[in-house]
Amino acid sequence: MIFLPIGTDAPLYHYPITTVGLIITNIVCFGVTVSSGQPDSWVLEFSHIDPIEWVTNMFAHAGPGHLLGNMFFLWGFGLIVEGKIGWARTLCVYMIIGIVESAIIQAIMCAGGATEGGALGASAAIMGFMAISLIWAPKNEVKLFVFFWFVFIVRAFVWDVTVMMFACVYLALDLASFLIIDQGVGSAALHLTGALVGLGVGVLFVKRDWVDCENWDLFAVTAGTYGRNADPATAVGSHADPTLMFGHSNVKVQDEIQVDTRQSLFQKELETVNGLIDSGQYLEASDRLVDLNLQQERPLDERRLGTLAKGLLRSDMHEEAEVLLEEYVDRFPDDAHWARVRLAHALLKRHKCPGAALRQLKQVRLSQLSHELEVLAKNVVRAAKAQVKAGVEDAEREW
Numbered sequence: 001m002i003f004l005p006i007g008t009d010a011p012l013y014h015y016p017i018t019t020v021g022l023i024i025t026n027i028v029c030f031g032v033t034v035s036s037g038q039p040d041s042w043v044l045e046f047s048h049i050d051p052i053e054w055v056t057n058m059f060a061h062a063g064p065g066h067l068l069g070n071m072f073f074l075w076g077f078g079l080i081v082e083g084k085i086g087w088a089r090t091l092c093v094y095m096i097i098g099i100v101e102s103a104i105i106q107a108i109m110c111a112g113g114a115t116e117g118g119a120l121g122a123s124a125a126i127m128g129f130m131a132i133s134l135i136w137a138p139k140n141e142v143k144l145f146v147f148f149w150f151v152f153i154v155r156a157f158v159w160d161v162t163v164m165m166f167a168c169v170y171l172a173l174d175l176a177s178f179l180i181i182d183q184g185v186g187s188a189a190l191h192l193t194g195a196l197v198g199l200g201v202g203v204l205f206v207k208r209d210w211v212d213c214e215n216w217d218l219f220a221v222t223a224g225t226y227g228r229n230a231d232p233a234t235a236v237g238s239h240a241d242p243t244l245m246f247g248h249s250n251v252k253v254q255d256e257i258q259v260d261t262r263q264s265l266f267q268k269e270l271e272t273v274n275g276l277i278d279s280g281q282y283l284e285a286s287d288r289l290v291d292l293n294l295q296q297e298r299p300l301d302e303r304r305l306g307t308l309a310k311g312l313l314r315s316d317m318h319e320e321a322e323v324l325l326e327e328y329v330d331r332f333p334d335d336a337h338w339a340r341v342r343l344a345h346a347l348l349k350r351h352k353c354p355g356a357a358l359r360q361l362k363q364v365r366l367s368q369l370s371h372e373l374e375v376l377a378k379n380v381v382r383a384a385k386a387q388v389k390a391g392v393e394d395a396e397r398e399w
Helices: 017-036 051-059 064-111 123-136 163-182 187-207 218-223 242-246 259-278 282-295 302-314 318-331 337-349 354-361 371-389
Strands: 002-008 141-150 153-162
Touching: 002 064, 017 051, 017 064, 051 064, 064 123, 064 141, 064 187, 123 163, 123 187, 123 218, 141 163, 153 163, 163 187, 259 282, 259 302, 282 302, 302 318, 302 337, 318 337, 337 354, 337 371, 354 371
Parallel strands: none
Antiparallel strands: 002 141, 141 153
16 A cells, blocks of 8 residues: 655645755655756765765665655645744754765664665654644644555545544554664654654644744643634534623623622623633633623733734634634724734635725735744735736625
8 A cells, every 4th residue: 555645724824945966866866866866865874974965875775666655745744834933944853854864874874883774765754744743733634645555446536634643543553663674774763763762852842932833833732722623612503502602601681780890890700701711711701791792892902812812813713813813903003004904814715705805915014023923914915916817806705
């Protein structure tokens, strides 16, 4: 059975420049080694330490099948990594994983007194990308092309599987191969070493906030704090238990409460919401804000309104976040450049309104955006203009 990653549903905020460039580079280097007839000069030799080989072996392959398989895996997981951090950092991460893995393997083999043997191929660095994808996007899916045969039965189909399932199964099979079959430095050991380096890099990026996983990283998933469905207090409708809708059960009709008492309760609840926002509990803050909005329209200040909107976006509560983004744009238009970019992205991707997205971005100055938002704004403009040129008209919005 053969399975090859051919795509992903992970959000891609950057074009796969490095991923495509690495694929082309590997193909060219393979052609060079074949035509020169000297592939051994690119190999990571186990008998000595040579830093040049730490680089060259990453771009050498044993044959067309070896190259083809690695390039499909590089495409599938390179999309996820580069889609989050851009081409420059992706290239650095790829080279760091490959070089560190090669240095570790060569050092271990030399220390063990190896006099022959070697390794080559991009698979260790690519396994590092797989491990990073497991940390950053475990719930996203990779699309696999599967080719299966048994005697006279031949099947080919496409299968969507989560990154977590695919990476865990693949690495478990490599571990079993290393312990039972290889019992030495074979391909499984090289894969596992690259994956361990990748895990370290992936965790470091998350813990240092060098990557925005939008609250879908492995730590959020295992803690059950990812996405909107992780919050047990999510409102389920107008006839729901008041505790689910408002966070408490003592919800009273407004006319039953004296004016001064009502104002005091409002201030107390507003302080609670503000505290929840400041502590990062955005889901509960959003639910309690529903109750506040029934008493006084737009109670949040500028800082907390922006913080809550961003927090809800990271929690995948897009509908609630978009309402707050519209409020932010309306109330604080001079400082709403970031909010307009997020709204434009939602208008294009979620509501199929390229014209409305372009109108939002016309009021944005790129000089006031972060690098990430500037890239996102340019991507939205490019995609929206292409849709408008193709005759796509704005769909009717539901909110």
